[in-house]
Amino acid sequence: MLGSELVSRQGPTRQIKRAAMLGIVLTAALPAAAQARVVEPVSVTGQTDVPAGQSRSLTLKCPDHAVALNGSAFDATSSIPGANARRWTFRFPAGASAETASADLRCVRLRLPRKVRGVGLAVGTIIEPVYEIPPGNTQTLSMKCPTGQVPTGWGLERTGDGNGLSIARAEPTRKGWSFAVENPGATGAAGRLHARCLERKQRARSGQRHTFATRIASFTEQLEGSGTTSRACRASEYSVATGVSLPTADDILLTKTGVVGNRGGEWSFAQNSGATAVETSLICLARTTGFHR
Secondary structure: OOOOOEEOOEOOOOOEOEOEEEEEEEOOEOOHHHOOOOEEEEEEEEEEEEOOOOOEEEEEEOOOOOEEEEEEOOOOOEEEEOOOOOEEEEEEOOOOOOEEEEEEEEEEEEOEOOOOOOOEEEEEEEEEEEEEEOOOOEEEEEEEOOOOEEEEEEEEEEEOOOOOOEEEEEEEOOOEEEEEEEOOOOOOEEEEEEEEEEEOEEEOOOOOEEEOOEEEEEEEEEEEOOEEEEEEOOOOEEEEEEEEEOOOOOOOEEEEEEEEOOOEEEEEEEOOOOEEEEEEEEEEEEOOOOOEO
């Protein structure tokens, strides 16, 4: 069953954000063999053909009884969580030649022990406008998840052709995200930021409780010129989102980032020359939590 609830708050730019969408999915009881680990991460991948000179979008959907935590596509111009708790949409730019674009959707569902009944999962999306940023300027935003929810993903939605917005900071915090969006292009550019949040605690109608556990793993990367780096969560964890923080004084740009495999994350950067230290991070979801009285 899918439901929705409106959530609103005042953003740091003194403007009311667009309403966030909450979806609730009810899970079903599973056999005793599934009781060892109740957290079941699910990765959904997909691809689409992008004809030469045409843009294309791709929507991925989590399986039944799962909710979407984050979506990543290395070549997408926009990454947008859907109003439906199970969907995420990616938009890809028109290129000079035909190509195939791919995306990955991070989902989670619960495998319920035999005596656990009536458990709901809820996710929320916060949306903040990125007002037109002049060339060479930066806009900062802080986005806080509703009480009782933790951050699990984000997406940038670019508007208009030739939009050159770039993420200088997408830093997960205990309760939300801290963003810095810069415009290295030659003309003004605008868009929207999306932050996905997961309800941390669940209470079954049969009386048991469960709590998701997430961890922010932070790293310092030393880069020489342009390049790509990768990191991983622990063996007992599932990577759901990547974060980054770039120094404001350097000319370095984040060109691509996203989760890879079951535990990894990847980042690609471009800079003309020199050595730069950047901060990267991974949101890691523990797969070992369980129900208790």
